[in-house]
Amino acid sequence: MLRVVSIVAALVILSTVLLFPLSARPLPVIEAYMPMYAMAVVLIEGLTAYFFAIQYRFTGWRFMAALSGAYGYVVVMVIFQVIVFPGVFSEMGLLDTGPQSAPWFWVTWHAGFPFFILIALLFYSPRPSPAPQLAVGRYRHLPGIILMLWPVIFGLIVALVVVSLGHRLPELVAGKSYSNIADSLLAPLVIALGLAALAACVYVTRMRDLLGLWLALALLAALGDVVLTLAAIARYSVGWYAARVLSLISSSMVLGFLIWEISGLYRQLLDSHRQLEDRVTYDGLTEAYNRGYFTSHLEKAMVLARQEGVPLSLLMIDADHFKGYNDHQGHQKGDQCLVAIVAAIKKVLRRAGDCVARYGGEEFVVVLPGANAHTAESIATQIHAQIALLQIPRFDGLSAHVTVSIGIATYDGQGGPMDSEDRDRENLAREDMDHEELIRRADAALYRAKHAGRNTSVIFDAA
Known part of the structure; x- marks a missing residue:
């Protein structure tokens, strides 16, 4: 970004230097140019003031409030100048103010803007600080509101003075020539204020942040606008047109930076949202789904299975004698073991909709939409085979390698057990079958698998 700012600054300086000798050369009069230019400046400066006000609202940084006021002042001056x-x-x-009011608005605009930037720099700090909490909380933003409004109010007062004086204003323009500005003390005053604002911006901000860089660049372009305007002497000349282009560039620079910054904040917000979703959805260690997501997913999957009349199976998996393995091998090895088990399970789950979640500790659950008991048992067998391929040694004498036990429960898609005999035996109506009951059955089957010697799978049997 520093390289981009440096290139743009060099182009602004180069164009000002090259066009300076040609500034007084007349060009064709384009009457629509001035209203189009003024409309663009009002829109750009107005948006800039608005974005600074929004940033102040959320950061409490009074520097932002003061900058909003400076750009708001410009909006007032440009509106009255074009009128x-x-x-x-x-x-x-309009307003029957005579020919001198427009150049006086130009002077007050280009003198006032750097002046208010100098005021704003008094409130600069390297990092945004919270707005001070006053006695009454709702008034905590009052200093910032004053910083935003007083330049605008001052601009309105200046505009009223210029309009009311009208024909009595000192002569700055004769026909299309405004050489009186360049020959008066107003020219060095405006240039001095511009140079002071630019130097103060560089000194105060130390160019430590992007806002300081782009604000300095905008002040440099505004200074080029002043130099070419004064060198042009007359309206609709090379310098006069070029100065307005530099004015637009000056106006656009800070707005462009603010839009870029807001886009960056939006990207950060999306990234933070994704990270938050991941934390809510996934287990931080194994990257399997977490228990909260599993419960919600299973409930929705059972509703869908009931609507479509298809079965759904649940596997509850437990690492055998895992506490002993963890105590013997250490927690780091235990964590690595759990990660490896999940990876092995995921290799088996190739069907759309299948998912594995960490239920707690060394327990995992696998949701198998559309799978009957036979399919679920086949998948459980494949999981055993994949974990056996891991060859994770135990060294505790209980078994040669890490194994798992699996409990299987199946929902028939209509709310009841798989056969009518089981339904009659349990006196369980079809509509009473829910996700909690399915989990209970899978857990009961897992319990039986452990008591059957572990490293095996058991299908739930109500008997």
Whole structure:
């Protein structure tokens, strides 16, 4: 970004230097140029002021509030300048203020903006700090609101003074020539304020952040606008047109940075949202789904199975004698073992909708939509085979390698057990079958698998 700013700064300086000798050369009059230019500046500066105000609202950084006020001041000045500018709305401008009001608005605009930037830099700090909590909480943003509004109010007062004086204003323009500005003390005053604001921006911000960089660049372009305007002497000349282009560039730079920054914040928000979703959805160690997600997923899967009238099976898997393995091998090896078990399970789950979740500790559950008891048993056998391939040694004498026990329970898609005999035996109506009952059955089958010697699978049997 520093390289981009440096290139743009070099182009601004180079264009100002190259166009300076040609500034007074007249060009064709384009009457629509001024209103289009003014409309663009008002829109850009207005959006910039708004974005700074929003940033102040959320950060409490008074520097942002002061910058919003500075750009709001420009909006007021440009609106009044275009209203009174000859040839835009009428031959001599609206409000009957005479030919001198437009150049005076230009002077107050280009003198006032750097002045308010100097004021804003008094509130600069390297990092945003919270707005001070006043006695009454709802007034905590009052200082910032004042910083945003007082330049706008001051601009309105200046505009009213210029409009009210009208024909009595000192002469700055004669016909299309405004050489009186360049020959008066106003020219060095405006240039001095521009240079002071640019130097202060570089000194205060130390160019430590992107906002400081782009604000300095905007002030540099605004200074180029002033130099070419004063060198042009007359309206609709090379310098006059070029100065307005630099003015637009100056206006657009900070707005472009703010939009880029907001886009970056939006990307960060999306990334944070994804990370939060991952934390809510996945187990941090094994990257299997967590228990919360499993419960919700199983409940929805059973509703879908009932609607479609298809079976659904649940496997409850437990690592055999895992506590002994953990105590003997250490927790780090135990964690690695759990990760390896989940990876082995995932290799078996190739059907759409199959998922594995960590139920707790060394227990895992596998949801198998559309799988009857036979299919579930086949998948359980494949899981045993995959874990056997891991060849994770135990060294505790209980068994040569890590094994698992699996309990299998199947939901028939209609709310009851798999056969009518079981349903009659348990006196369980079809509509009473829910996800908690399915989990209970899988857990009971797992218990039987452990008592059958472990490293085996057992299908739930109500008998």
